[in-house]
Amino acid sequence: MDSINRSVAVIKPKQPLVDWLNSLPNTDPPFMLAVFQIDCTVILLPEYDSENQTHKFIKKIYNEIFEKELHSLCTDPSYWPSKRDYKTFLKWFSIVIHSEVFDTVDKAIIKKQWD
Numbered sequence: 001m002d003s004i005n006r007s008v009a010v011i012k013p014k015q016p017l018v019d020w021l022n023s024l025p026n027t028d029p030p031f032m033l034a035v036f037q038i039d040c041t042v043i044l045l046p047e048y049d050s051e052n053q054t055h056k057f058i059k060k061i062y063n064e065i066f067e068k069e070l071h072s073l074c075t076d077p078s079y080w081p082s083k084r085d086y087k088t089f090l091k092w093f094s095i096v097i098h099s100e101v102f103d104t105v106d107k108a109i110i111k112k113q114w115d
Contacts, residue, residue, distance in 0.1 A: 001102045007054055010096040011041040011065060017092045020081060021073055041069065044101070054097050062089045068114060069093070 013036040022029040043065065048054045058065075066089050070080045081088070103109075 001104045004101050004103050005047045006044045006101045007047055008098040008101050009043050009045055009054070009058060010098070011043065011069065012037050012094045012096060013040070013069070014092055014094060017069070017073075020092075024074060024079055041065070045097075047099075051097050051099075054099075055095070058095060059086055062086050065089070066092075 013033065015033055018031050018033045018036060021027060021031050045054055045057055048057070063084065066084050067080075069092075070077075074080065
């Protein structure tokens with residue numbers, strides 16, 4: 001098992017995301033927050049000396065994360081909330097940082113572009 005030069009952020013939905021999803025037409029509510037917090041998005045980040053630096057990096061890419069999360073639940077952007085600033089992102093998602101990442105697989109990592 002090798003340590004890699006990355007940190008990790010777990011992006012966990014909060015209740016405002018579920019409230020938005022439950023408000024969409026043609027959905028089958030009620031969706032429950034607990035269900036969305038079981039298998040959350042995890043992103044690899046650069047390795048930083050402080051959590052503050054990590055959060056600054058996330059602030060630079062939050063919109064891409066926000067849109068990916070919304071798209072995974074509703075593919076029609078016309079239903080997405082119009083206000084998607086960083087403050088709203090933090091109301092809709094918690095960010096859990098882990099500074100140590102170990103690779104237990106003895107194969108190359110294959111990257112695939114997200115569309």
